[in-house]
Amino acid sequence: MxxxxxxxxxxxxxxxxxxxxxxxxxxxTVSAYQSTYPTPQQRRIAVELAQHNPATILLYGNLPDPGTPAQMFAWEIGAxxxxxxxxxxxxxxxxxxxxxxxxxxxxxxxxxxxxxxxxxxxxxxxxxxxxxxxxxxxxxxxxxxxxxxxxxxxxxxxxxxxxxxxxxxxxxxxxxxxxxxxxxxxxxxxxxxxxxxxxxxxxxxxxxxxxxxxxxxxxxxxxxxxxxxxxxxxxxxxxxxxxxxxxxxxxxxxxxxxxxxxxxLRRRDRRESHLTIRSSLGLAARLARQPVAVWTVAVAAIGTLFSAMGSGVVDQSQGGDVGGFLGAQLGAGDPVAGYFAYCGTVVGMVASSFAVLSVLRSRRDETGGLTDHLLAAGIRRWAPLAAQVAVTALGTAAILVATGALSALVAPSVIDGTDVAGRSFGYIAGQWPAAMAMAGWTALLVGRWPRLSWLAWVPLVTSATLALLGQLLGVPRSVRDLGIFQHVPDIAAPNANIRGLLILLTFATAATLLGVAGITRRDIVTS
Known part of the structure; x- marks a missing residue:
C-alpha cells in the first residue's frame, strides 16, 4: 500500500x-448536440449524411439509428x-x-x-x-x-x-x-x-x-x-x-x-567504431535522428489520411449540412479552406507534442548525467539546451514539410476546389511557428525552472481544447484566439494576415533566449 x-x-x-x-x-460537449440539431428534420438529414459518408465512418465509426443527440454524442465525442x-x-x-x-x-x-x-x-x-x-x-x-x-x-x-x-x-x-x-x-x-x-x-x-x-x-x-x-x-x-x-x-x-x-528482446548490439562528433549540436542531431524519422512517418500518415478522407466532408459542407464537431471546425467560410485548416490544426498538435518532448530531452539528459559529461569536455553551459532547441526546430520543420508535401500530392485527387494543393501544404507547414512557440516555452521552463517542466504541456492542452471544442462550446472568439493553432492564414486569400505567426515566432525566440540564459545562472541538476 x-x-x-x-x-x-x-x-x-x-x-x-x-x-x-x-x-x-x-x-x-453533451448539450451542444441538442442545440446544434434542434429539430428532428435537421437531425435526420445530418444522421443520413453521417451514415453514408466514408470519411466520418472512418474517423468515428457507424452512427446507429435513429441518431438521437445522445447517440451522436457517443459516436463523435466518444471516438x-x-x-x-x-x-x-x-x-x-x-x-x-x-x-x-x-x-x-x-x-x-x-x-x-x-x-x-x-x-x-x-x-x-x-x-x-x-x-x-x-x-x-x-x-x-x-x-x-x-x-x-x-x-x-x-x-x-x-x-x-x-x-x-x-x-x-x-x-x-x-x-x-x-x-x-x-x-x-x-x-x-x-x-x-x-x-x-x-x-x-x-x-x-x-x-x-x-x-x-x-x-x-x-x-x-x-x-x-x-x-x-x-x-x-x-x-x-x-x-x-x-x-x-x-x-x-x-x-x-x-x-x-x-x-x-x-x-x-535483447538490446541491439553497438558498433565497435566511435562516432566523430565535434559539437553539442552534432550530438543532439545524432541522438534525434531516429525519433525524427519515426515521427515524420507517423505524422505524414496522419496528415495524408485526413487529406484523403476530406472529399465527403467538403461536399457535405458545401451543401450546408455539416454540424456538430466537424461543423464547428469548418466554420461558415470556404469549406476547402475550413477543412484544411482543421487538418493543419490536428497535425500542428501532433508536431507540437514532438517539439515539447524533444526539448524536454534536455531535462532528461541533465538528470541522467549526460549534461555533466558534456560540460566536463569544455562545452559551454548554455550550449546543450540551445543545440536541443535548434535540432527541435529543424526536426519539426522536416516533419511538417514532409507531411504538407505528401498531403499536397494526395489532396487534389480527392477534393475539388481552388488551390487545393497549396492550401493543403500551407495550412500544415504553417503550424511551424506554433510548434516553435511550444518549444520556446519548454526551453524557458527547462532553463529557468526545471522542476516545473511538466507545465510545458499546459499551453498545448489548453490551445488544443480551444481549437477543437471552443466554437462547439460557445467560447468567445477573442478567447479562442489566445490558442496557438488557429493563426495560419489562407494562402489563397487576397490579404493573408501573418501577424499571428510573427507573434508566435517572436515569443518562441524570446522564450528560448531567456531559457538559454537562465540555465547559466543555476546549478546543473543530476539524479
Missing part, C-alpha cells in the same frame, strides 16, 4: 491532468474520448512500469526488501483505480444532462463511462505486456502507440467494410460493441474485463521471465 501511494504521488500530475481532460470533454484514453493508458502504464525501472526508482524500492512482483501489482492497482475514476467521472459528467438532452439516461451514461474506463484499462495492461518485451521505456512507448494505431486501423476496417466482428479484436471497438445509449450491452463489458485480467496475468508471467532492466 505504501508503494502504491508513493507511485500515485510521483505521477499525480500526469494522471490528474489527463483524467480532468477526459471527464471535462465528456461533460462539456475522441476513447482515443485519448488509449494514449493516456500508454503513457501512464509505461511510467508506472518500465520508466520507474529505468530511472532507478524500483531498484531503491526493491533494496528495501520489497518483493519483485510487488511493484507490478501496485502498478496494476493504480491502473484499475484510474479506470474506475474515469468510469465514474464520465458517467456523472454525461448523466447530469439527463432530462435536458434527448435520450441521455443514467444507464446510458454509465455504459458510456464504462467504455472510456475499460478502454483505458485494456490498453494500459496491453502496454504493460509490451513493456516486458522491449529493453527500454522509450521502446515500450513506441510499441504502445503502435498498438493504439493498429487498434484504430482494425476498428476503421470493421466499420468501413461492415465487418462487425473485427471490433471485438480492438480496444477502440469497445464503443461499437457495448453501444451506449443504444440498448447498452452490459455483458460485453464483463467479457472485456476478463480479457484485461488475462493480459495482466500475461504481463506478470513475462515479468518473471526477464531480467531486471532488460526485456525479452
Amino acid at each position: 505504501i508503494l502504491t501511494r508513493l507511485m500515485i504521488r510521483r505521477h499525480r500530475v500526469l494522471i490528474t491532468s489527463w483524467s480532468v481532460l477526459l471527464i471535462a470533454l465528456a461533460g462539456a 475522441f474520448a476513447t482515443i485519448l484514453a488509449a494514449i493516456m493508458a500508454v503513457l501512464v502504464a509505461v511510467a508506472l512500469t518500465r520508466a520507474a525501472e529505468d530511472d532507478g526508482t524500483l531498484e531503491l524500492v526493491r533494496a528495501c526488501g520489497v518483493g519483485p512482483r510487488v511493484p507490478l501489482r501496485s502498478a496494476f492497482a493504480i491502473l484499475a483505480l484510474v479506470a474506475a475514476v474515469l468510469t465514474v467521472g464520465c458517467t456523472v459528467a454525461a448523466g447530469l444532462h439527463t432530462g435536458r438532452v434527448d435520450a441521455i439516461t443514467w444507464p446510458g451514461a454509465a455504459a458510456f463511462g464504462s467504455v472510456v474506463g475499460l478502454t483505458f484499462l485494456l490498453v494500459a495492461v496491453l502496454a504493460a505486456v509490451l513493456a516486458q518485451v522491449v529493453p527500454t521505456a522509450g521502446g515500450a512507448r513506441i510499441l504502445g502507440f503502435a498498438a493504439v494505431g493498429t487498434a484504430f486501423g482494425v476498428r476503421s476496417i470493421a466499420d468501413t467494410q461492415h465487418v462487425g466482428w473485427l471490433n471485438w479484436l480492438s480496444p477502440l471497438g469497445l464503443r461499437a460493441t457495448v453501444r451506449p445509449f443504444t440498448g447498452s450491452r452490459w455483458w460485453v463489458l464483463a467479457t472485456y474485463l476478463l480479457a484485461a485480467l488475462a493480459l495482466a496475468w500475461l504481463a506478470t508471467v513475462l515479468h518473471d521471465r526477464r531480467e531486471y532492466r532488460a526485456g525479452l
